[in-house]
Amino acid sequence: MIRPRSVAVIGASDDATRIGGRPIAYMTNQGFAGAILPVNPNRATVQGLPAFASVSALTQVPDVAIVAVPGEAAVQAVADLGAKGCRAAIVFTAGFAEVDEAGAAMQDRLVAAARQHGMRILGPNCLGLFNAAVGFYPMFSTSFEQGWPIRGNIGIASQSGAYGTHLFATSRARGLGTTVCVTTGNESDVSLGEVIGWMAQAPEVEVICAYAEGIRESARFTAALDLARRNRKPIVMMKVGRSELGGHAAKSHTASIAGDDAVTDAVLREFGVVRASTTEQMLDIAYAASRRIYPAKNTLGVITVSGGAGVLISDAAESVGLPMPEMPQAAQDKLRSLISFSAPRNPVDCTAQAVNQTEMFEHFLETTAEAGGYESMLVFLTQTGGSTTMAPKLRPYLKQAREKFADRLWVLSVIASADKVKGYEEDGYIVFEDPTRAVNAIAAMGSFGAAFAAAGEREEIVLPEVQLPATTPTEAEGKRILAEAGVPAVPEKACASVEEAVAAAEAFGYPVVAKILSPDILHKSEIGGVILDLADAAAVREAHATLLARAAERAPGARIEGVLIAKQIKGAVEMALGIARDPVFGPVAMVGLGGVFIEILKDVSFRRCPFGEAEAEQMIRSLKGFPLLDGARGRPKADVAALASALAALSRFAAGAGDRLAGVDVNPLLVLPQGQGAFAADAVIGVGDSH
Amino acid sequence: MIRPRSVAVIGASDDATRIGGRPIAYMTNQGFAGAILPVNPNRATVQGLPAFASVSALTQVPDVAIVAVPGEAAVQAVADLGAKGCRAAIVFTAGFAEVDEAGAAMQDRLVAAARQHGMRILGPNCLGLFNAAVGFYPMFSTSFEQGWPIRGNIGIASQSGAYGTHLFATSRARGLGTTVCVTTGNESDVSLGEVIGWMAQAPEVEVICAYAEGIRESARFTAALDLARRNRKPIVMMKVGRSELGGHAAKSHTASIAGDDAVTDAVLREFGVVRASTTEQMLDIAYAASRRIYPAKNTLGVITVSGGAGVLISDAAESVGLPMPEMPQAAQDKLRSLISFSAPRNPVDCTAQAVNQTEMFEHFLETTAEAGGYESMLVFLTQTGGSTTMAPKLRPYLKQAREKFADRLWVLSVIASADKVKGYEEDGYIVFEDPTRAVNAIAAMGSFGAAFAAAGEREEIVLPEVQLPATTPTEAEGKRILAEAGVPAVPEKACASVEEAVAAAEAFGYPVVAKILSPDILHKSEIGGVILDLADAAAVREAHATLLARAAERAPGARIEGVLIAKQIKGAVEMALGIARDPVFGPVAMVGLGGVFIEILKDVSFRRCPFGEAEAEQMIRSLKGFPLLDGARGRPKADVAALASALAALSRFAAGAGDRLAGVDVNPLLVLPQGQGAFAADAVIGVGDSH
DSSP: OOSOSEEEEETOOSSTTSTTTHHHHHHHHTTOOSEEEEEOTTOSEETTEEOBSSSTTOSSOOSEEEEOSOHHHHHHHHHHHHHHTOOEEEEOOOSSTTTOHHHHHHHHHHHHHHHHTTOEEEOSSOOBEEEGGGTBOOBOOGGGGGOOOOOOBEEEEESOHHHHHHHHHHHHHTTOOEEEEEEOTTOSSSOHHHHHHHHHHOTTOSEEEEEESOOOOHHHHHHHHHHHHHTTOOEEEEEOOOSHHHHHHHHHHSSOOOOOHHHHHHHHHHTTOEEOSSHHHHHHHHHHHTTOOOOTTOOEEEEESOHHHHHHHHHHHHHTTOOOOOOOHHHHHHHHHHOTTOEETSSEEOHHHHHHSHHHHHHHHHHHHHHHOOSEEEEEEEGGGGOTTTHHHHHHHHHHHHHHTTTSEEEEEEOOOHHHHHHHHHTTOEEESSHHHHHHHHHHHHHHHHHHHHGGGOOOOOOOOOOOOSSOOOHHHHHHHHHHHTOOBOSEEEESSHHHHHHHHHHHOSSEEEEEEOTTOSOGGGGTOEEEEEOSHHHHHHHHHHHHHHHHHHSTTOOOOEEEEEEOOOSOEEEEEEEEEETTTEEEEEEEETTHHHHTTOOEEEEESOOOHHHHHHHHHTSTTGGGTTTGGGOOOBOHHHHHHHHHHHHHHHHHHOTTEEEEEEEEEEEOBTTSOEEESOEEEEEGGGO | OOSOSEEEEETOOSSTTSTTTHHHHHHHHTTOOSEEEEEOTTOSEETTEEOBSSSTTOSSOOSEEEEOSOHHHHHHHHHHHHHHTOOEEEEOOOSSTTTOHHHHHHHHHHHHHHHHTTOEEEOSSOOBEEEGGGTBOOBOOSGGGGOOOOOOBEEEEESOHHHHHHHHHHHHHHTOOEEEEEEOTTOSSSOHHHHHHHHHHOTTOSEEEEEESOOOOHHHHHHHHHHHHHTTOOEEEEEOOOSHHHHHHHHHHSSOOOOOHHHHHHHHHHTTOEEOSSHHHHHHHHHHHTTOOOOTTOOEEEEESOHHHHHHHHHHHHHTTOOOOOOOHHHHHHHHHHOTTOEETSSEEOHHHHHHSHHHHHHHHHHHHHHHOOSEEEEEEEGGGGOTTTHHHHHHHHHHHHHHTTTSEEEEEEOOOHHHHHHHHHTTOEEESSHHHHHHHHHHHHHHHHHHHHGGGOOOOOOOOOOOOSSOOOHHHHHHHHHHHTOOBOSEEEESSHHHHHHHHHHHOSSEEEEEEOTTOSOGGGGTOEEEEEOSHHHHHHHHHHHHHHHHHHSTTOOOOEEEEEEOOOSOEEEEEEEEEETTTEEEEEEEETTHHHHTTOOEEEEESOOOHHHHHHHHHTSTTGGGTTTGGGOOOBOHHHHHHHHHHHHHHHHHHOTTEEEEEEEEEEEOBTTSOEEESOEEEEEGGGO
């Protein structure tokens, strides 16, 4: 579909400005080497090419067909093409699932017609694609009026045609090479994930820009992200619809199922995809990535002619978490001996003197790169780098430094004419006018580098065999199931009588907690079904009576199985763990600190199930409230290892449990000081429809 | 200094590339209408102008002098100029306070020499300034090699010379008009605040771009911000050094006192200054502001040819808090009747059809503006707006819509050639290629509008007469002082004996809290000096003994005055209020939620003292944890009015107390449900050196 030897155009037009005419005009203009086979019942030739009256009249089976005829005629064309033996169609036609129910039904017929013949469909309601490497332009965008794609190693994969070509046009205006662009429209068959997967193995593409409104096929999608990572092809993705407003617009725009944004975000992070929130950011990152240097342990060395800019750059680096280690003292002393006013700590402020005495500049550049050992180097020269008098003097030193330290990522921040910028780029520099944008792009290269380096490190995860009960279990049963799966519970006992309750409390030691025990009451605290701080047998007796009375009054129909007595744990950090079933990505685990952190601040971390202890610990450490587990406010450090073990075990349980597991809430999970463990104090397992 | 009729150049050079030569060459080239008076003891003429052998040899008193001679010669030149009657000098010379102690001493002599004659100094160690309106170029930057400033209404005020000219050069590259640029260097006399104040009243400047590393003169600075706001001149400021790294670089770069960034941030917000974190952001905002439309109640209407871009724009608007109200249903129905595929909710997706049938485009534009009533309108046309075939057809409708709704802020997102962009700008549009940058700039215009509208609304604040004790008072005395000032305290009593303590507890009702009472123990909890939950007389007796024993053991030298008994309040939200003395801005009030919100999340709000209840409530509502006061998690709503009243009262107290007040900590302040008040449960007032 993307590199064919022949293409039929169903609905071919002699008018090069019509939808059915544009692709032919583009391919003729750009020298597509394969056969172009126009199909038009009313003309002998189309744009000078011999035309065929119908699909069946075609004298050869095309590798791919463009379908540009309206409504049912498109469905018929696909059926005819399939019968003819064609294996791929790019369907421009609109009026399908994006419009209404009738359109959705027509789309189902379109897909059925294609499936019958093992044929693949791009679209319908798509703008098409282009592959400039072979002059293949099955796309009806007008944006080629303003210029053809620049050849280069960036590929664009977009669900939105308008946005995909906006990205292409913006790239071209910036001089970025985008050889391949594929827009997927309604995704009745070929999905964004499949396109990314193609790019992940295609030699034409080394850097992938993707635009998504909603992910459809999670397995293909994650496999594509994984393949791209293993092939060291960075993906920068814009996934819109993260706001409430945006979410609404996304639904009215395409027939897409938008997964929960936090989950998508977690999946993208899992595979080292960098998420862009603006076109500019996306192209900045793609531009920097096109140089293909991805520092795995990124550090930044900065040489600047302006102390003020040095401060600005330091602020920017800190805000994206890019370390700027200090220069070794000896190197600082050496540079200060060259220019006494310089501030060579990092940022290395070489002052205007270094650019006036250019041999000084050489020393500053190379000493900083060598002694600092930075994986990324940013040289801020502002207008000096564009100056007609200064630039020719500085450029040889810049070139020489980059060649000497060729494994580093070299970035220049200058204000210069397009041809001067081109010169620096030819010398191997990435050039940004704005230093903050430079810093952001450098940080993204480090993210890619770290993700590529970690690609091989994933541990093998063995899923447990999980036997879920037929319906949602009681709390006690739920905790027993989870304990077996590796999420230990607080010592507790289900007690059918008040005497059993007192005996259990005496066995555990006071204080204890008493909770009502019923398969029909899932959220006990809402009916006052939990009583804390029971300090002696009398208190246990009183609590037992109170709980039964409250249950009778506030949950009259509920089956009551007794009262649960649990050891009350003091001095623990309260966490919440959970499993939710994402409509796209399946079971997803969540961890957060209890109380305000979850409820007010939404301070939680997500990850697809299953995962290992190392990933679980990463999730825990990414929480804003993590200092509370790490000894803040004079507390002992909490048993993070036990917490990570419980979280990873929960993720394996969820992955092993299958589709009948609706969700799990472990809240609170009580985390004791280091070495003392973490215990579920409450747990709800939702099974099947009962949740 | 900025609009002089004559300028002397001390250290004038015949070489137009030398520091003492450049300003003369620039002014000659740009037709400075005043007298240029070179001073050079070795030459009869300098760059063709008659030269003077010394300052005393000058035949007229210059309005201003440029000083470009080294070290002590600069000090002497300033003394000579003062004696001659000159009232202003721009000192390029470096080697003063930015270098070392000796330099600082020399700078003191420079300032003293000027003060003696009532002379003002810009610099030393400054790059100078320019005022293109009169061809005045006392600046030795090389950046004019690449072009002269474009005339326009943006003024640049910068502490850093290198960054100031970087900003100027970037503006010029973007086609933005910056008529005036002033760099302040070491600020031995003229400060950034004074420059902003000049711009706030100067007809040359309507939009102010400022760059700061540290604020020196808070009174001048805030007066300048206030004047700019009253004159409806927006300020966009980059204040660097907010990170730890950045903070370090700022210190090594200039001899500046960096105030606490959170405080500066609060001051900027107070006056409606928009803070930029990148050059690009700064210039985007300045560019949009140069149109001088500042919507006071900003709402955004979006017309887009791409649904995907509509989603992107909605996400961006939500993330900057820019509302996008839905179109009225009748207007939506009308637009949908024109193009059935359109999605006219807002974003209004008019689809490609509207730009193909351009009369449709007219309907969509004007109906959205009229029926939606949006103060800001963003039209996303991407490459269609730059298309040779489409742009000429669309432009008349765009122009007509803007003229019909001339009070709105009209913004266009297109990919187009420079001349096409210029055309749209001539029609009254602000043009951005990137839609996210457009949204950010629109949001900033709304911030300015709201600040300008609120400028007249400030209530008069009457400061109380505060009698501070000679040294830091006890907790009880501190709370009495604050209660008098309007911050009520929890019912409590200082008790000299255990019997008094029991009597007080019986009077308040249990439970009560007991605290050690000593002028020498400021942080009681650190020595275990607070005991909670005393439920009866026996518990009070035991606590009394425990506290005295702990004090004797853990704070052996402390004077013990007894024990404080306070009513223990339950069900309150714990807040922390405080006063800190900022080295630049004086007393600053802080409010935050107690516990993790302050300690882990740094979730606090600052404001300069004094302020009224309305501002106090704004501070409280800006907290991330505010939902906890507003009824989250099933709690009753807290008495925010009482909290705001206490905070405002504390700010008046701090402002009235004068310099001897070192700080105040009210922690916790217990806020009860609505109507029940807020009470300080603990308070520390630091007085003079004792804190």
